[in-house]
Amino acid sequence: MAGRSSGEDRRWQAVMARDRAQDGQFVFAVATTGVYCRPSCAARRPRRENVRFFLTTDEAERAGYRACLRCHPKSVGNGESDAMKAVCRFIEQHLDEPLTLERLGREFEQSPFHLQRRFKAAVGITPREYADSCRLRLLKRNLQAGDSVTRAMYDAGYGSSSRLYERTASQLGMTPEKYRRGAIAATIRYTCADSPLGRMLVAATERGICAIQFGRSDGELLEGLKREFPFAARKADDGGLKTWVRELLAHMQGKKLSSALPLDIRATAFQRKVWRHLQSIPFGATKSYSQVAKAIGRPSATRAVARACATNPVAVEIPCHRVVREDGSMGGYRWGMERKKALLEMEGMEGRA
Numbered sequence: 001m002a003g004r005s006s007g008e009d010r011r012w013q014a015v016m017a018r019d020r021a022q023d024g025q026f027v028f029a030v031a032t033t034g035v036y037c038r039p040s041c042a043a044r045r046p047r048r049e050n051v052r053f054f055l056t057t058d059e060a061e062r063a064g065y066r067a068c069l070r071c072h073p074k075s076v077g078n079g080e081s082d083a084m085k086a087v088c089r090f091i092e093q094h095l096d097e098p099l100t101l102e103r104l105g106r107e108f109e110q111s112p113f114h115l116q117r118r119f120k121a122a123v124g125i126t127p128r129e130y131a132d133s134c135r136l137r138l139l140k141r142n143l144q145a146g147d148s149v150t151r152a153m154y155d156a157g158y159g160s161s162s163r164l165y166e167r168t169a170s171q172l173g174m175t176p177e178k179y180r181r182g183a184i185a186a187t188i189r190y191t192c193a194d195s196p197l198g199r200m201l202v203a204a205t206e207r208g209i210c211a212i213q214f215g216r217s218d219g220e221l222l223e224g225l226k227r228e229f230p231f232a233a234r235k236a237d238d239g240g241l242k243t244w245v246r247e248l249l250a251h252m253q254g255k256k257l258s259s260a261l262p263l264d265i266r267a268t269a270f271q272r273k274v275w276r277h278l279q280s281i282p283f284g285a286t287k288s289y290s291q292v293a294k295a296i297g298r299p300s301a302t303r304a305v306a307r308a309c310a311t312n313p314v315a316v317e318i319p320c321h322r323v324v325r326e327d328g329s330m331g332g333y334r335w336g337m338e339r340k341k342a343l344l345e346m347e348g349m350e351g352r353a
Contacts (some may be wrong), residue, residue: 003201005108007109010109011026011028011039011053012028012051013047014027014039015039015045015051016045017111018039018040018041018042019039019040020039020040020310021038022039023038023073023283024038024082024088025037025039025055025083026039026050026053026054026055026245027039027052027053027054027056027057027073027168028053029052029053029054029059029060029063029065030046030050030051031050031051031052032050033045033046034064034065034066034068035065035066035067035091036054036057036060036061036065036067036068036069036073037070037071037073037309038068038071038072038073040071041068041070041071041073042070042071043068043071047050055110055114057073057074061326063092067173069230074207078125082232083108083118084119084123085110085264086108086124087104087115087119087127088123088130090104090107090108091104091127091130091131091132091134094184095134095135095138095156095157096157097129097157098110099127099128099131100112101113101127104127104243105170111332115127120297121297124270124296124297124298124301125269125270125273126275129269131157133165133269134157135156135157135158135269136156138155138156138157138349139156139238139301142155142156142303143258149326159335175339176252177297185285185309187205187206187232187234187235188201188203188204188205188210188225188229188232188233188234189203189204189205189231189240189241190202190204190211190225190234190235190236190237190241191236191237191238191239191241191242192218192221192222193245193249195201195214195252196249196252196253196342197214197335197339197342198214198215198216199214199215199217199220199221199337200212200213200214200217200221200241200245200248201213201214201215201217201218201221201222201224201225202241202244202245202248203225203243204241205264207264208261208262208264209244209261209262209263209265209314209317210229210263210264210265210266210313210314211224211225211228211313211314211322212248212314212316212317212337213225213313213315213316214315214335214336214339215335222234228313244261246264246318247261248317250259251316251317251351252343252346254283254284254292254346254347256283258328260279261317263317263318265313265314266313270298270301270304270308271308271311273294273296274296274305274308274309275308275312275318276317277292277295277296278292278309278312278320278322278323279317279318279319281319281323283347284306284347284348285322286323286324286344287323287324288323288324288325288326289303289305289306289323289324289325289326289331290302290326291351292305292323305323306323306331306332309323309332309334310332310334311334312334315334317333320333320334321333321339321340321343321344322344322347330344
């Protein structure tokens with residue numbers, strides 16, 4: 001047993017006990033048969049010196065082993081998902097502590113490298129990005145509930161004010177104090193203009209565009225802006241935003257932007273991942289929600305992709321209208337199905353021209 005890790009010893013004990021709770025956590029392969037099995041396999045137990053352990057079935061197959069025809073280890077449904085859910089719960093419960101990969105590896109008896117790879121494959125982001133998104137979500141909830149910045153900061157797991165401002169300034173789009181007061185004292189410039197889809201509102205902070213919306217009237221659009229930034233100093237600026245409006249209108253007709261418009265939008269790590277991918281979908285093309293989920297490494301997150309599309313604050317610039325259902329039907333759209341249909345028709349006509 002010399003040189004053997006405690007983790008391997010525990011896995012061997014699980015194999016000897018045919019522990020079903022460990023199915024999906026790892027597989028064991030037998031050198032003399034070339035077969036790999038789940039821990040609960042009913043087959044006769046091999047000699048320990050002939051056994052190797054792998055965290056996934058893919059790893060076992062890359063090493064040259066084939067799946068057992070008796071226990072069908074590849075059919076284990078949710079073991080991997082459940083294992084990564086346990087990591088997520090641990091992260092959520094320890095946001096105020098240093099969560100290094102080494103610590104997570106010790107806690108879940110995996111090497112840091114393998115844990116990071118498995119977590120990203122299952123969740124779509126790294127453990128560190130997941131922790132950051134959890135802290136930000138908790139911070140926003142606490143600030144919106146009226147907590148002081150200091151209390152909200154520590155309750156969300158930020159260890160110091162410098163770390164809070166460093167990590168959240170770009171994600172909140174403003175300082176935590178301003179966010180707590182509903183963006184009070186922050187100036188948001190806006191303009192409304194005619195578009196092929198009705199009235200269009202473009203709003204921006206000093207950092208970039210924070211909202212692109214469509215509506216039936218200016219009043220409807222301004223009410224929506226007020227709900228998003230309830231206490232901001234909203235200021236009409238038709239002249240200052242004219243260039244961006246002109247570029248957006250041209251872009252809707254198929255003209256390529258000279259450069260990406262600057263955006264100032266809040267997002268979770270998952271939303272940012274989805275929205276970045278949407279911006280890579282070519283003009284005139286569409287993808288299904290499931291295709292987007294697979295492209296970002298989250299094949300089971302189709303519904304979460306749909307939610308990210310529905311919360312997109314900047315229409316057209318982040319083209320969520322190019323995401324449709326698997327059968328080719330429209331699916332949902334934050335600014336109405338008729339507008340989504342019109343956008344796709346305009347892009348399709350341009351693509352055929």
